[in-house]
Amino acid sequence: MRIEEAEALDSADPLREARARFRLAQGMIYLDGNSLGALPQATPELLARVVEREWGEDLIASWNAHGWIDAPVRVAAKLAPLLGARPNELLIADSTSVCLFKLLSAAVGTRPERSTILSQQGNFPTDLYVAQGLVELVPGLKLVTLPAEQLAEGIDEDTAVVLLTHVDYRSAAIHDMAAINAAAHAQGALTLWDLSHSAGAIALDLQSDACDLAVGCGYKYLNGGPGAPAFLYVAEQLQAELRSPLSGWMGHAEPFAFAPDYRPAEGIARFLTGTPSILTLAALDAGLDTFAGFSMEQIEAKSRRLSQLFIDEVEARCGREVTLASPRDPAQRGSHVSFAHPNGDAVMQALISSAVIGDYREPNLIRFGFAPLYNSFAEVVRAAEILEGILTTRSWDQTRFSARARVT
Ligand SMILES: Cc1ncc(COP(=O)(O)O)c(C=O)c1O
Structure with a gap:
């Protein structure tokens, strides 16, 4: 041409x-x-405002005055339509690897009688490394990897969770998310998708595809900037039964009660761990604004x-x-x-x-x-x-x- x-x-x-x-x-x-x-054009000015006005002038009052405390859910709500998820099923937090660890561990915890994490040979290394780390922590748990074409039939009654990257980081090959979710559910297993190479580029519908759990990067197609926080998704109906292994105070039902014992928050907030990173959340907020109107x-x-x-x-x-x-x-x-x-x-x-x-x-x-x-x-x-x-x-x-x- x-x-x-x-x-x-x-x-x-x-x-x-x-x-x-x-x-x-x-x-x-x-x-x-x-x-x-x-x-994004808007990011430098937004960051300057958050730094100079909110941090520089309003200081600690900004947690309420400028809604810092709600930023992980507020920014997540902007992401929801890009993923076909409900706003209350998403959270912006940590890195993809950390979110993956939290959700993988939580998923395995709901299926103690099952001993397999099923993933794909050649999956993105951090996904496999995180699974290997969890296997070391949980007695009896094992990681099984199969070639893409054998995955659906490889899911069985011992599979606790199927851990896959939706779009392969090397080839860009896409998994049929709805089909794998259905195959997993037929065997009583959960699915955990890494959407790092899908979010912001591919039309997703986590709800109609019956997706259980997902994570993904904020710095790729979402334009959140280097080291932007990641997102995690937990289908509404699963939230009550899943427990985050990183039970920090921000995921507590009443963080400011400073109670001695952990009690998870209701809903998606239980997957928070520590203080949200306000500057990087602001940059991701501006990144998500670039999708407005399309x-x-x-x-x-x-x-x-x-x-x-x-x-x-x-x-x-x-x-x-x-x-x-x-x-x-x-x-x-x-x-x-x-x-x-x-x-x-x-x-x-x-x-x-x-x-x-x-x-x-x-x-x-x-x-x-x-x-x-x-x-x-x-x-x-x-x-x-x-x-x-x-x-x-x-x-x-x-x-x-x-x-x-x-x-x-
Ligand atoms: C599929 C996939 N998962 C995860 C990551 C990176 O995770 P993290 O943000 O924890 O470095 C990448 C980075 O390229 C990726 O391609």
Whole structure:
């Protein structure tokens, strides 16, 4: 496709106004919003206000005067429509890994007669590490991992919880959430989904898909900034029976009664642990505001068009040099695309030197994320053109870097 044609697609794009909500450096093509979302225009001013006015002037009164104490649920309520969840089923807290630990442990605690956490081979490492850590703590518990295609039949009466990442961080392959939830429930097991690569890019409906538990990153498509707090989701009907293993005072029924014994709060608040991180919550709040006025169906539709255009362009221009490592069917794919190249690391470094920012994943994958709110069709064509130039001239061969960009 010629750039002019791609620009015409951009002019007709219903999301075209959204790009102005972000600060993006001129000339850079940022295809890593699946790792760290771009900076929203509103974030610096909002953070300055929270720091200077709320913290600087109103100090401790801000816990009530500026609603700091409610921030984990207030910001969560903004996220709810993006996930198809009820506001009272979500909380913003901690990191994804910590939220995962809390919910995995709580889930296992409701099924003491069962001994298996079932997960996928090649799941994101933190998910497996957290499960391994819990296995060390709980006598008799074990972690079983299976290839994706064997998961549904691998769920049995010994499975306490099925722990999966909805969109695979390498290939972007999507699990059929509703089908796996149904298979788990048929065996009496719970499901815990990591939505880090789905939230804000893929239309989710946790309620109709009968999802039990979920967690996800705030700093990827949700644009919450580096180290943004994560979210956790617990279906309303499960909240009363689940106990957080990190029973801190903020999850107490009456934190300011300073009672000696722990008594969990009613509802989702019981999954809080310590004092919420107000500055990072404010940044995530601004990140979620970038979605205002757009539906997740519109966002997902653009995601699929962007990634499909990229695959088509790359394969047409340099299909002999790289191999698609993502599902070909757009409905089976999240919002990023990976290609395999034997020298993927050097190719990505050459791309980054040419201001096309993606990332590299072992063993040989160059990965490109498409954030529908700010990436354009013209950027997609331009990125494919630059990749073609790098591959056909083998300029990556001269690009030897010792330091690899550290991106998650
Ligand atoms: C699927 C998935 N889960 C979890 C994480 C990271 O978790 P945390 O925010 O605890 O570092 C990532 C980071 O890239 C991820 O891709």
